[in-house]
Amino acid sequence: DSGVTQTPKHLITATGQRVTLRCSPRSGDLSVYWYQQSLDQGLQFLIHYYNGEERAKGNILERFSAQQFPDLHSELNLSSLELGDSALYFCASSPTELRSSYNSPLHFGNGTRLTVT
Amino acid sequence: AQKVTQAQTEISVVEKEDVTLDCVYETRDTTYYLFWYKQPPSGELVFLIRRNSFDEQNEISGRYSWNFQKSTSSFNFTITASQVVDSAVYFCALSGNNQGGKLIFGQGTELSVKP
Numbered sequence: 697d698s699g700v701t702q703t704p705k706h707l708i709t710a711t712g713q714r715v716t717l718r719c720s721p722r723s724g725d726l727s728v729y730w731y732q733q734s735l736d737q738g739l740q741f742l743i744h745y746y747n748g749e750e751r752a753k754g755n756i757l758e759r760f761s762a763q764q765f766p767d768l769h770s771e772l773n774l775s776s777l778e779l780g781d782s783a784l785y786f787c788a789s790s791p792t793e794l795r796s797s798y799n800s801p802l803h804f805g806n807g808t809r810l811t812v813t
Numbered sequence: 814a815q816k817v818t819q820a821q822t823e824i825s826v827v828e829k830e831d832v833t834l835d836c837v838y839e840t841r842d843t844t845y846y847l848f849w850y851k852q853p854p855s856g857e858l859v860f861l862i863r864r865n866s867f868d869e870q871n872e873i874s875g876r877y878s879w880n881f882q883k884s885t886s887s888f889n890f891t892i893t894a895s896q897v898v899d900s901a902v903y904f905c906a907l908s909g910n911n912q913g914g915k916l917i918f919g920q921g922t923e924l925s926v927k928p
Contacts, residue, residue: 698857727914739904739918752913786858790914801848802916804858 699723702787702805710813714775717808719787721768727751727790728770729802730762734783745770777812784809815840817907819919826895827927834890834903834922842866842909847881847888848916853901864888895926 699722709715721728730742732755741754745764756762759777764770774781788802816839826832838847849861862872864881872879876893892899902923906916 698860729915731916738920739916741915741917744913744915752915754915784856788858792914800914801860801863802914803860804850806855806857809856 698803698805700787700789700803700805702785702808704808705806706809706811708811708813709777711777711779713777713812714773715777715810717772717774717785717787717810719770719772719789719805721770721787721789722791722803725789725791725803726768727792728764728768729788729790730756730770730772731786731788731804732783733786733807734780739786742772774810779812782810782812815842815907815909815912815917817905817917817919819903819905819922821922822920823923823925825925825927828897829894830926831891831893832895832924832926834892834905834924836888836890836905836919838886838888838905838907840907840909842911845907845909848906848908849879849888849890850904850906850918851901852904852921858904861890892924895924897926897928900924900926 701720703718726747728745733739742756744752762772784807786807788804790800792800818837845866847864851859878891880889902921904921905919
């Protein structure tokens with residue numbers, strides 16, 4: 697058990713809808729990362745938050761947004777969903793600050809499997 | 814640019830065979846870390862190992878061993894005496910000191926160990 701909790705495990709929704717994925721990092725971890733895993737793109741970095749502030753953006757669509765709350769949990773919001781958004785969405789956390797965070801292994805949650813029909 | 818290449822898409826072996834998973838990386842960062850993650854059929858990503866760019870010592874953990882060669886930008890992973898439970902997708906990943914902690918993943922190698 698990595699200590700990172702993601703809910704829900706599975707989500708089935710229709711095109712055009714909006715969903716929210718939730719992530720609770722390991723106790724004490726200040727950094728939260730979101731990744732998308734799809735068959736054609738592999739594992740892609742979406743966004744990184746550190747202690748409530750956005751630190752880096754990757755290949756995240758404008759229809760997607762995220763935030764990290766004062767209690768350090770994070771939510772990834774996906775709107776105007778398309779069939780191609782179907783994927784496994786992972787949250788990962790690490791304890792350290794941005795400057796040194798590259799040397800901490802990311803601990804991943806079990807993912808949320810999103811199916812858009 | 815940061816890039817990780819796992820040229821082997823799928824590997825199939827029979828139980829007890831040794832198998833090596835290849836990983837080649839590209840980075841301009843002077844300091845970086847390399848990782849291996851395992852993704853079993855259940856879907857979670859399991860951290861296996863981290864190696865920094867200054868430490869080229871090979872590492873062995875039970876049946877697992879890792880060979881880091883900076884000269885060839887490779888970080889290969891060997892499973893000795895493979896078991897059916899080793900069947901999974903294995904990802905090599907890179908994190909550089911200018912990348913804010915994010916990981917760049919390879920495309921993964923699907924290992925199938927048959928009894």
